[in-house]
Amino acid sequence: MPKNIYELIIIGGGPAGITAGIYGARYRLKTLIITKDFGGQIAKKAVPIENYPGFKGISGIKLIQKFKEHLENFKIDTEIDSVVKIEKINGNFKVSTENGKKIESKVVIIASGLDPRPLKVPGEKEFIGRGVSYCTACDAPLFKDKTVAVIGGGNAGFEAAIALSRWVKKIYILEYGERVVADIQNQELAQKTGKVEIITSAALKEIRGKNFVNSIIYQDRKTSENKELKVEGIFVEIGSQPASAFAKDLVEFNERGEIKVDFETFQTKTPGLFAAGDVNIGKYKQIITAAGEGAKAALAAYEFIKKSK
Ligand SMILES: Cc1cc2nc3c(=O)[nH]c(=O)nc-3n(C[C@H](O)[C@H](O)[C@H](O)COP(=O)(O)OP(=O)(O)OC[C@H]3O[C@@H](n4cnc5c(N)ncnc54)[C@H](O)[C@@H]3O)c2cc1C
Secondary structure: OOOOOEEEEEEEEOHHHHHHHHHHHHOOOOEEEEEEEEOHHHHHOOOOEOOOOOOOOEOHHHHHHHHHHHHHOOOOEEEEOOEEEEEEEOOEEEEEEOOOOEEEEEEEEEOOOEEEOOOOOOOOOOOEOOOEEOOHHHHHHHHOOOEEEEEOOOHHHHHHHHHHOOOOOEEEEEOOOOOOOOOHHHHHHHHHOOOEEEEOOEEEEEEEEOOOEEEEEEEEOOOOEEEEEEOOEEEEOOOEEEOOHHHOOOOOEOOOOOEOOEOOOOEOOOOOEEEOHHHEOOOOOOHHHHHHHHHHHHHHHHHHHHHHO
């Protein structure tokens, strides 16, 4: 094997990717993890994790630190970068990144999970990092004593509001539907903070500001009237979408853009290309299932490499 070719490239540094990395290293595969960040969705979780065995009530950031420390016990290469394309050339995979790198490997595990679903309204892109946030756990302290809006009245929106209440003065939760859909426990916890005002039937239209956000415009869907709310922060909690577009030439998607795999090996329709964790069509998307799939995909990748030698 030429020196500059990896045996295994893993795309993603969440629970699935880190676990695949640990297994790849334990099986002595020449492994590279390419990821936009180490953490993925759980690093953004605002309230403690209660269902990962062995770690009762741990914060997402702490849990992922533990995963990463474990990975660092092994010798594998890592690159902080974003994958933009995967191709198959002369029997190997060529992975291209945003920073212009082209790296080859025998097999690839896609573990790129889910990205937050964007609002797609004027002002959103312009004010990212200047009032618009997709990560309450990361950004809440920046909004101390301010008034903010959480867009989305599901569990994620309410959990974000509960976490924000430690820092901010007031929180509007905007929900598109006629009623919020969060669990009753989350609704009660949010109301107990005394800082939350819920606005239903609200369609966000625009984010306004100068250097930073200073208001949002939403349409009251009952009256069709446009209304303005003075807010200095917007936390987007309207769900997520698979981070899978870079693989489009080599995999098959379902209607949601999730990658189809065979659940015995987590292989996609392209031999040697695997997909583990939230990015695939698996129904139950959790930390433990993502980690388990990362392990299984790495074991299948090892067998694939052994057979092809
Ligand atoms: C608000 C919230 C609360 C949650 N609470 C819980 C809970 O309490 N318990 C639980 O079990 N689960 C919970 N989950 C679900 C859990 O976080 C996910 O199931 C799990 O993180 C999936 O892991 P993953 O590795 O498949 O993907 P992700 O965690 O999404 O990680 C994907 C990784 O891929 C990287 N990536 C993406 N695109 C690219 C690219 N193009 N190039 C390079 N890298 C890329 C990302 O940067 C990231 O590092 C929660 C999720 C959310 C959003």
